[in-house]
Amino acid sequence: MLSKSAKTVVRTRFPVRALATPAESNTTSHAPQLKYQPLSKAQKAFLERVVRVDQAGELGANYIYAGQYFVLANRYPHLKPVLKHMWEQEIHHHDTFNQLQTAKRVRPSIMTPFWKVGAFGIGLSTASLSKEAAMACTVAVETVIGGHYNEQLRVLMNQFSIGAVDAETGEVIANPPVSPEIASLKETVKQFRDEELEHLDTALEHDAEKAVPYMLLTEAIKATCKVAIWTAERI
Amino acid sequence: MLFLRTSLTRALLLHRTASPFSATSAPVLRAFYQSSDHPDRAFYAPHESQILDYALTNPVEGVPVLGFTEQPLINALRAHGKSQSMATSFQTANSAPMAIMLYHMKTQRAKMVAEHAKTLYELPHVNGLSQYDRLQYLLIARLRDNVAVAGQLQGGLAQLVQPANIAASLSELYDLADDLCHYSGDKSNDFAWYAKRGSVAKIYVLCELHQAGLPAGEFAQVEAFVKEQVSEMENMAYAYNSMEEWGYINMIGLVNLIRSQLTRS
Numbered sequence: 432m433l434s435k436s437a438k439t440v441v442r443t444r445f446p447v448r449a450l451a452t453p454a455e456s457n458t459t460s461h462a463p464q465l466k467y468q469p470l471s472k473a474q475k476a477f478l479e480r481v482v483r484v485d486q487a488g489e490l491g492a493n494y495i496y497a498g499q500y501f502v503l504a505n506r507y508p509h510l511k512p513v514l515k516h517m518w519e520q521e522i523h524h525h526d527t528f529n530q531l532q533t534a535k536r537v538r539p540s541i542m543t544p545f546w547k548v549g550a551f552g553i554g555l556s557t558a559s560l561s562k563e564a565a566m567a568c569t570v571a572v573e574t575v576i577g578g579h580y581n582e583q584l585r586v587l588m589n590q591f592s593i594g595a596v597d598a599e600t601g602e603v604i605a606n607p608p609v610s611p612e613i614a615s616l617k618e619t620v621k622q623f624r625d626e627e628l629e630h631l632d633t634a635l636e637h638d639a640e641k642a643v644p645y646m647l648l649t650e651a652i653k654a655t656c657k658v659a660i661w662t663a664e665r666i
Numbered sequence: 667m668l669f670l671r672t673s674l675t676r677a678l679l680l681h682r683t684a685s686p687f688s689a690t691s692a693p694v695l696r697a698f699y700q701s702s703d704h705p706d707r708a709f710y711a712p713h714e715s716q717i718l719d720y721a722l723t724n725p726v727e728g729v730p731v732l733g734f735t736e737q738p739l740i741n742a743l744r745a746h747g748k749s750q751s752m753a754t755s756f757q758t759a760n761s762a763p764m765a766i767m768l769y770h771m772k773t774q775r776a777k778m779v780a781e782h783a784k785t786l787y788e789l790p791h792v793n794g795l796s797q798y799d800r801l802q803y804l805l806i807a808r809l810r811d812n813v814a815v816a817g818q819l820q821g822g823l824a825q826l827v828q829p830a831n832i833a834a835s836l837s838e839l840y841d842l843a844d845d846l847c848h849y850s851g852d853k854s855n856d857f858a859w860y861a862k863r864g865s866v867a868k869i870y871v872l873c874e875l876h877q878a879g880l881p882a883g884e885f886a887q888v889e890a891f892v893k894e895q896v897s898e899m900e901n902m903a904y905a906y907n908s909m910e911e912w913g914y915i916n917m918i919g920l921v922n923l924i925r926s927q928l929t930r931s
Contacts, residue, residue: 467703467704468704469701469704469705469706469707470699470701470704475699475701476699478699478701479699482699486855529853529855532855533848533852533853533854533855535699535700535701536699536700536844536848537699538859539854539855539856539859541857541860543855543856543857544856544857547856593704610703610704611703612701612702612703612704613703
């Protein structure tokens, strides 16, 4: 049981309002219910690409960690919890984008079987080289993914100020807030970007730069990731 | 990261969003990402819907007596005080007969979603049924709505396979298969997504062709045909999943065998 003062602290630090979903927030406040304008074709195409490529990317990350864990978990027991933690976060990211893909009716990448085999193969082969090579692989992948999420965030921030009217009166709202759907997507991308960059730091802390040949490995994997992103965005 | 600055991103940077709201009568154009907070515009403007609906349903001078030809649209335009020359200016299709057929396909799909798919999970007898049972229910509901034009269905299908109309027909078929899969509860995230939609589209086309060859009162035969086709699809999916599971178990077994042999040596 929490003491009264502890409860006060909890209330102050985690206001219930902040935890409410956008729909709940609207029902408890006097703010008008907004009816947003439709997305343009270009905006829809962009969002479709975001969901498809991020789903494929997180699938790839999930399978890379699976391959690394398969080789390294028993060989280096001290790395087991580190890899497990990163892998579980990637599984969560993957599940989140899977749900978004089905909820938003987005076509998944047609190359999904290839991404699975390729990603598991990259994880398996780099881990087989050495634990440092596995960490160098993580550095390369997370660098590209982090940059890619940043690029998406820039577009989501700049290009999704969409007009709205009051749902009851039809009055045009000046400078309406971003719709809860886009705001939620931005938060998801931002959170995942931060977690990917944490993985990058973790890999650097675990001697990624001691991998031989570090530059060749990371640059080759980065190039592969970029080609994969380009492809998954489109097909 | 220059490679990421795609033409799409450039298009977005140049884009201005100032499009007005329009009436939201069904059906909507389903394309790309489906937003919950930014609903799509109606595919047909209200006046287009009125005219096409008259052409499709009027029992005296519409499709039920004249078939999928240009004449029902001309009659509808005349009845609404419009010039007959507008028959060639419907932007929703390449020709007047195709415009009417496409209107039939889109409105019946929207009706299936509104009247059956969205309430599917509230029906007591549907609860607990499998994805394939729900698919069968939706397919039958959709095909039953063809009964209104049953005598003219062959003419309508002939319009869909005209070379100039193939792209629009396939797009509509894709949307229908996607709706059928989505509302039957499909949560595929990989290649199964394509396999299911392809199979459902094939089943729908087969069933509709079967229906077109039967008199209007023989819908029980269509229902039986749908059940047979869905059952075949379910069996195929079961066989594939079993094979995949068998292969996976054997692969794991093989890896473990190799590891154990390497450890012993």
